Amino acid sequence: MNWQWLIKMAWRDSRKNKGRLALFTSSILLGIAALVAINSFAVNLKSQIDKEAKSLLGADLEVKSRQPIPSEVYAMLDSLELEQIREISFASMVYFQSSGETRLVEVRGVEGDYPFYGTLLTEPESAAKKINKKGSSLIDKSLLLQFKASIGDTVRIGNSPFIIDGSILSIPGQSAIRSGVAPPVFIPYHQIPETGLLQKGSRINYRAYVKYPDDFDPAVFENLIKPRLKALDIGFDDVEERKRELGEAYSNLSGFLNLTAFVALLLGCIGVASSAHIYIKSKVNSIAVLRCLGATGNQSLWIYLLQISAMSFVGAALGAILGSSIQFILPQLFESFLPFEVNLSISWISIFQGIVLGLFIAVLFALTSLLNIRKISPLKVLRASYENNEQDKNVYWVYALLILLIYAFSYFQLGNLLRALFFTLGLLLSFGILTALARIVMWLLRRYFPRQSSMVLRQSLSNLYRPNNQTLVLIVSIGLGTALITTLFLSQGLLLEKIKFSSKAKNQPNMVLFDVQDDQKEALHEMTDSLGLPVLQKVPIVNIRLHSLRGMTPKEIKADSTIKVKKWTLDREYRVTYRDSLSESESIVQGEWQGKLENPGDSIFVSLAENIAEDMLAEVGDPIAFNVQGAIIQTYVGSIRKIDWQRMQTNFMVVFPSGVLEKAPKFHVLLTRYDSIPQSALYQRAVVQRFPNISIIDLKLVLSTVDQLLGRVSFVIQFMAFLSIFTGLIVLIGSVLLSKYQRLWESVLLRTLGASQFQILSINALEYFFLGSLASLSGIFIALVSTWFLSWYSFKAIFAPTFLPLLITYLSITTITVLIGLSNSREIINKTPLEILRGE
Secondary structure, three states: OOHHHHHHHHHHHHOOOHHHHHHHHHHHHHHHHHHHHHHHHHHHHHHHHHHHHHHHHOOOEEEEEOOOOOHHHHHHHHHOOOEEEEEEEEEEEEEEOOOOEEEEEEEEEEOOOOOOOOOOEEEOHHHHHHOOOOOEEEEEHHHHHHOOOOOOOEEEEOOEEEEEEEEEEEOOOOOHHHHHHOOEEEEEHHHOHHHOOOOOOOOEEEEEEEEOOOOOOHHHHHHHHHHHHHHOOOEEEEHHHHHHHHHHHHHHHHHHHHHHHHHHHHHHHHHHHHHHHHHHHHOHHHHHHHHHOOOOHHHHHHHHHHHHHHHHHHHHHHHHHHHHHHHHHHHHHOOOOOOOOOOOOOOHHHHHHHHHHHHHHHHHHHHHHHHHHHHOOOHHHHOOOOOOOOOOOOHHHHHHHHHHHHHHHHHHHHOOHHHHHHHHHHHHHHHHHHHHHHHHHHHHHHHOOOOOOOHHHHHHHHOOOOOOOOHHHHHHHHHHHHHHHHHHHHHHHHHHHHHHHHHHOOOOOOEEEEEEOHHHHHHHHHHHHHOOOOEEEEEEEEEEEEEEEOOEOHHHHHHOOOOOOOOHHHHOEEEEEEOOOOOOOEEEEEEOOOOEOOOOOOOOEEEEEHHHHHHHOOOOOOEEEEEEOOEEEEEEEEEEEEEOOOOOOOOOOEEEOEOOOOOOOOEEEEEEOOOOHHHHHHHHHHHHHHOOOOEEEEHHHHHHHHHHHHHHHHHHHHHHHHHHHHHHHHHHHHHHHHOHHHHHHHHHHHHHOOOOHHHHHHHHHHHHHHHHHHHHHHHHHHHHHHHHHHHHHHHOOOOOOOHHHHHHHHHHHHHHHHHHHHHHHHHHHHOOHHHHHHOO
């Protein structure tokens, strides 16, 4: 091929079509911008995690356990001359004496100069040095603001009063979201026992932070420390493990957002394909002339492929520049999720990847229309009515390559073959539904056209299926964007409503009191009755561990690689209960329920929840032995239960029959319900003053926290998903502009035949009203189906959508579509038909 001649011809032909070709640029710009922004941010985030890993951990090694860390671990660390900081943390109530209000917090007692790395930011700055001062406390700043407390006020934690010496601004490795769920309160390590909160059965976390010397040999950790901790079943995190955990967590989020941005890019590329189709149709005569002058089909193809490739490259480059700028606002969006500040810089590799991906996929979409250039016959010049409907068979290879590219990209983001397959199939199914809907609408209009209706309605409806119609491209692009946004909104609402339903339902508890000791149970019951609150449940809880499963110890099971039991089921401490009946949230799916042990020598049949039975590979009749705080109890799986975990009730993975664990060391949980905020405040204050070791969870506070978390997450996701809507609107603008001259000619003919300006406007308004309605309603339909599937499969809830937001979505998208479509009519109204025909 004579490439110089091809480039020259492509340039000469493009000079009169710069406006039309610019639409290829705008269609993919936002998709590329989103991809480059997310990828650039992810690259900078990974780099920051590598730099901040020690600060995020606060040490070189973190040793952690739910039981007191054995003295031999400290002896081993001392023998290696490693610096240590010890910590005890647990959930408890804090009582503000100035206001008389209470709040569930995370109490943390640390000794030594915490942390080794990073900075505990406080206000005033000097307060961080008082972390070990007797009678001193540091409290999360948001907590002080919420309860209008000041530095110098007194709070009570358990049996001990503490002076507030400062507010906590940030803790190394802790994000704002975690602080919102359980605000931290630091008190001196040596005063933890004085609070009286280390009760039997309380959920307590023990940690030791370790600092290595500068000349520390990593082999010491791998060959001595790590094996010893594993042998003692003690958890640990080192810098590399923390980097891996954080990297995985944020890569999952960025991978999801990248898929959302990729959908926006695909929608833009649909616009490219549509624009290319309309553009090439307007160039049929020019191509036919080239064929008459001796140009081959391939040469004609390359002339227009070079034009579109050049403009796609410009669009990808501009999108990459825009994306590199957008990444600088992403830290504000992710602020609540990040435990550190990200230092941003330009990521050239992300820019290069964005440009290459954008150019490649845009050209592939354009090829679906460009390939047919090779089938345009020279006869078109001599006989305008000549039709050649032959399609280029290579277009099927292009489709296959596009599907392969979508699958490869989704796998690269998700890192899982099956998930990538589901994403690809889901995307293809959505495209298929929208495409089928558009084609069915066009077929129905042809078949059942309302010939007896008014001229305005007939003209607007015929515009939906006659040549140069925009029905297919707009329904697919705007419909898919609408489906994304609406699905996110409905899913968030479904999750919140499910939780709220449990709290609002009659006789459902909305307050939980835990760590109730045996000698407090009856007194707490009487106090609850005296304050007018019902006692809905009193549940005993016993801490146990797995001793053996089907005759094999956890150590033996983990050593056998052929046994696929999930590790978490072997190592955890189980909190179990005993009772003689099922709760409202449970139902038996296998086996028979045994509620009571009739005789002391009888076999004990326990009931397992579905999820643990599946992960343990346990079946009805399997023997399981439990270590109940030193005593080994042999049991058998008697039944497997299905549990509605979202209900506000005490649900357990393992339930014993009554008559077995009554004499075991235990604590109790009491569930009650309040009707007003003052009643709740009075009750909590009375409980904390009389029983300071008891912790209280207020469901309304949990709902508020969940609402905030979902709001933050959904805002980030919807920010990206809205790009799909914007891209769809750009595709709409492109379609309007590309079909402008065709529509102008049609409108001029109508004006010449006597149509008024109002009728022309009405025809265009109705056409785009139908298009906007079809696009938005199809997207809403897909969202409803998707959310119904999620409610049935994931949330296990009844889906009852709220129609007002759906109506607002429909009206908004339809209105925008009509306004953009009417912008095409301005020239028709402002000029006479003669001026347009003369090109004035």
